[in-house]
Amino acid sequence: MKKIATLFALLAFLLCCTACGEAENEFGISMQDIVDANHTEKLLEHYGSFKIIVSDGVEPFEYYVDRQLVYEGFPDYQAITTEDSYYYTEQGGYYRTLYAGVEMDHAWYAQLPLDEESCLAEEILELQQEGDVIYLKTKLPQERFEDFFSAAEREKLESLAVEYELDAETNCIRTFTQIAMFTDGEMARQIVTVDQGAYRPDIAENLYMRLSQTDEIRTVTVVLDPLTEEERSYSVTVPKGGDEVIPYCSQEYSGGMYLDPECSIPFAGEVDYENDMTFYIPRVERE
Numbered sequence: 001m002k003k004i005a006t007l008f009a010l011l012a013f014l015l016c017c018t019a020c021g022e023a024e025n026e027f028g029i030s031m032q033d034i035v036d037a038n039h040t041e042k043l044l045e046h047y048g049s050f051k052i053i054v055s056d057g058v059e060p061f062e063y064y065v066d067r068q069l070v071y072e073g074f075p076d077y078q079a080i081t082t083e084d085s086y087y088y089t090e091q092g093g094y095y096r097t098l099y100a101g102v103e104m105d106h107a108w109y110a111q112l113p114l115d116e117e118s119c120l121a122e123e124i125l126e127l128q129q130e131g132d133v134i135y136l137k138t139k140l141p142q143e144r145f146e147d148f149f150s151a152a153e154r155e156k157l158e159s160l161a162v163e164y165e166l167d168a169e170t171n172c173i174r175t176f177t178q179i180a181m182f183t184d185g186e187m188a189r190q191i192v193t194v195d196q197g198a199y200r201p202d203i204a205e206n207l208y209m210r211l212s213q214t215d216e217i218r219t220v221t222v223v224l225d226p227l228t229e230e231e232r233s234y235s236v237t238v239p240k241g242g243d244e245v246i247p248y249c250s251q252e253y254s255g256g257m258y259l260d261p262e263c264s265i266p267f268a269g270e271v272d273y274e275n276d277m278t279f280y281i282p283r284v285e286r287e
Contacts, residue, residue: 028127029124029127029134029136029171030124031122031124031138033171034136034164034166034171034173035111035116036171037170037171037172038111038171038172038173039110039111040065040109040110040111041110042172043065043172043194043196044065044066044067046170046172046196047172047196047197048066048067048197049064049065049066049067049197049198049199049200050064050065050194050195050196050197050198051063051064051065051194051195051198051201052064052192052193052194052195053192053193053195054190054191054192055190055191055193059074059075060074060075061073061074062201063109064198064200064201064204065109066200068082068208069081069082069204069208070109071200071201071203071204071207072088073201073203073204076090076091077089077090078090078203078204078207079207080204080207080208080211081104081106081109082208082211083106084104085097085211085236086104087207087210087211088207089203089207093242093244094210094238094239094242094243094244095243095244095245095246096211096236096238096243096244096245096246097245097246097247097248098220098222098234098235098236098245098246098247098248099234099248100222100224100234100247100248100249100253100281101224101232101234101249101250101253102248102249102250122138122139122140122141122162123138123139124136124137124138125137125138125139125161129168131168132167132168132169133165133166133167133168133174134164134165134166134167134168134171135163135164135165135166136163136164136165136166137161137162137163137164138161138162138164139159139160139161140160140161140162140178141160142157142159142160145160149180153182156182156183156184156186157180157181157182157183158181158182158183159180159181160178160179160180160181161178161179161181162176162177162178162179163176163177163179164176167196172194172196173194174193174194174196175191175192175193175194176191176192177189177190177191177192178190178192210239213237213239216239216240216241217237217238217239217240218237218238218239218240218273218274218275218276218277219235219236219237219276220235220236220237220238220245220276220277220278220279221233221234221235221276221277221278221279222234222235222247222249222257222278222279222280222281223261223278223279223280223281224249224253224281224283225282225283226258226261226262226263226280226281226282227261227262233278240273240274241273241274242273243273244271247279247281249281251284252283252284253281253282253283253284254284255281255282255283255284256281257279257280257281258279258280258281258282259278259279259280260280261280263280263282267279
């Protein structure tokens, strides 16, 4: 959860920038064609699964997507998103988010590996087909991405371009390389590879199996608006022995958790990792 905002910003720069160009042009293909072909659902239709690997110049990370889960892999943080769960591991601990009164956001990965909205101004410069591969070069408007560079880098920034390799039959991306050229001759390069039909990473499988565990588990429940007509409860299960549950509520329930329905015993942070627990969260009174 905490990585999502960072990922959006990173995706806007690394994994997107492919949604412009007129419907008809001299190349016979528009960027909108590429965007349409590379929505997550389209890639799953073609390949059943895919993995996105980012390398060179940034904190290395990867995504993996199939019909059951989305996996995010960082050196110190790994997470899976399923239809109804967000579960991650960090520094040896395991954590599951309990969504209480709020819906999960599934929209953020609907356009992997592309971010359509961020890339509406990309311009096709060159296109060449060799066998079953289309080689495509595009230009990025610098003003859209200046915030990703330091002040010193912005002064030297000369151009931004992307070089793609596409499947000629489906327009699905195989790789793309984003290149920043500077006036002093320096070049920054970032490479994104889409591994079509990839196997599920072992860490993702381990997280999924742990999340799906049905024995030696405990139930954690959050009750909103206890002892009122609007009382409602939400529950998740986690393995016994150390898994944390992180309640996620709207801002109006930010006043703290309690161990009793009357909300007279504040939760002080001591968790029973072997037994079920119930937390009570009243609505914050607005002045």
